[in-house]
Amino acid sequence: xxxxxxxxxxxxxxxxxxxxxxxxxxxxxxxxxxxxxxxxxxxxxxxx
Amino acid sequence: xxxxxxxxxxxxxxxxxxxxxxxxxxxxxxxxxxxxxxxxxxxxxxxxxxxxxxxxxxxxxxxxxxxxxxxxxxxxxxxxxxxxxxxxxxxxxxxxxxxxxxxxxxxxxxxxxxxxxxxxxxxxxxxxxxxxxxxxxxxxxxxxxxxxxxxxxxxxxxxxxxxxxxxxxxxxxxxxxxxxxxxxxxxxxxxxxxxxxxxxxxxxxxxxxxxxxxxxxxxxxxxx
Numbered sequence: 001x002x003x004x005x006x007x008x009x010x011x012x013x014x015x016x017x018x019x020x021x022x023x024x025x026x027x028x029x030x031x032x033x034x035x036x037x038x039x040x041x042x043x044x045x046x047x048x
Numbered sequence: 049x050x051x052x053x054x055x056x057x058x059x060x061x062x063x064x065x066x067x068x069x070x071x072x073x074x075x076x077x078x079x080x081x082x083x084x085x086x087x088x089x090x091x092x093x094x095x096x097x098x099x100x101x102x103x104x105x106x107x108x109x110x111x112x113x114x115x116x117x118x119x120x121x122x123x124x125x126x127x128x129x130x131x132x133x134x135x136x137x138x139x140x141x142x143x144x145x146x147x148x149x150x151x152x153x154x155x156x157x158x159x160x161x162x163x164x165x166x167x168x169x170x171x172x173x174x175x176x177x178x179x180x181x182x183x184x185x186x187x188x189x190x191x192x193x194x195x196x197x198x199x200x201x202x203x204x205x206x207x208x209x210x211x212x213x214x215x216x217x218x219x220x221x222x223x224x225x226x227x228x229x230x231x232x233x234x235x236x237x238x239x240x241x242x243x244x245x246x247x248x249x250x251x252x253x254x255x256x257x258x259x260x261x262x263x264x265x266x267x268x269x270x271x272x
Contacts, residue, residue, distance in 0.1 A: 008246040011259050015249025017235030018064045021100035022119050024249075025129045026136040 054088035054264060057240040059097045059228050062154045062188055065133050065144065068178045070237040070250035072140040077256025081264075084257065088264050093165065094174050096158035096224035097236045105189040107151045114151045137182070148185025157188045158224070159217035160198055160208060172201040242267055 016024035056074075060067035078090045100118070107114060115126040130146045137144040157177050164173035176197050180186035187193045191212045199205040211217060228238075231246075239247040239256075242263040247256070 008240055008244055010246045010248065011241075011262070012247045012249070012251045012255045015247075015251045015255075016066050017237065017249045018061070018066050018099050019235035020119075021103075022115070022121070023065055023129065023133065026132040 051087050051089045052267075053091045054242050054260065054267070056090060056092045056242070057095060058092060059095045059224070059233050059238040060236045061097050061099045062157045062174075062177045062181050063103075063151070064097075064099055064236055065137065065182065066250045067237045068142055068182055069137055069140050071174070071178065072142065073250055073253050074237075074239065074256050076253035077251075078260065080253055080257040081260040084261070086261060086264055088260070088267075090260070092171060094161055094170055095227065096161065096221045097228055097233070097238075098154055098158070098225065099236070101153070101155070103151060103153045105153045105156075107153075109151070111146045111149050111151055142183065144182045145185060149181065150185060150187045150189075152187060152189030154188065155218075155221065156191065156194055156212050158221045159212055159215065160194050162217040162220045163208060163211050164198070164201070164203060167203060169201050169203060173198065173203070176201050 016026065018024070058074075060070070074092075081088075081090070100114075102118070103114070109117070111130065112123060112126050115121045115129075116123050121129075134144045134146065161170055161173055161177070164170045177188055180197055181188050186197070188197070191209055194212060195205045195208040198208040231238075231240075235248065237248075237250060241247060241259050244263050244266060245259055247259055
């Protein structure tokens with residue numbers, strides 16, 4: 001069985017989200033600090 | 049002739065300040081899309097996403113306590129974050145009150161949203177839950193408090209209590225979690241526009257309007 005893949009193309013610039021119970025700080029970062037390490041934020045990658 | 053529907057699937061949590069801001073920005077984007085001549089009927093469906101599944105229903109402490117003790121952030125950073133988040137929300141007309149906020153597990157609230165969806169009241173329920181949580185300091189983790197809020201939007205209180213007690217919508221919530229995982233969604237809000245485009249985060253209204261227009265044009269050229 002192949003890995004599921006997003007059926008969609010990502011649009012829009014990076015924008016603030018909440019992830020892992022922590023939210024992006026307005027005006028300082030667009031995504032939580034965790035996203036710097038690539039844990040969340042940008043376009044989704046298919047689950048492994 | 050009826051207008052065609054454009055489906056928007058939104059993964060979000062109640063305990064998500066950017067999700068409430070994003071809800072306002074998306075609504076404004078949809079308004080601009082329509083104002084510019086867009087003729088699709090925008091139909092939004094909310095899907096469950098739990099940002100902090102380890103949160104107890106009866107969390108003892110403030111939002112600051114949660115972020116400091118459970119997420120390891122410094123108190124100074126947390127206070128700065130909450131102040132700036134409050135200011136950002138105010139720009140959207142939302143009066144966040146983090147001092148009054150009652151941090152809790154949102155699993156039951158998501159179950160309630162599935163019930164509300166079946167009754168055609170999901171958007172009203174979502175709005176009521178977000179307002180209760182962020183601006184009124186209401187508890188959204190207990191069955192009784194959720195049932196009170198549900199009754200306010202027109203749901204049958206007894207049905208809500210029964211549904212939350214027997215957890216009949218739990219599988220639907222878990223299915224939302226699983227689909228988010230399959231899509232690789234790790235942050236919310238997250239929007240899937242007409243099954244064609246993904247948009248992550250509380251984008252400015254103009255971005256939502258542009259994406260809606262693009263999706264509508266593409267659907268007209270390449271109907272599913």
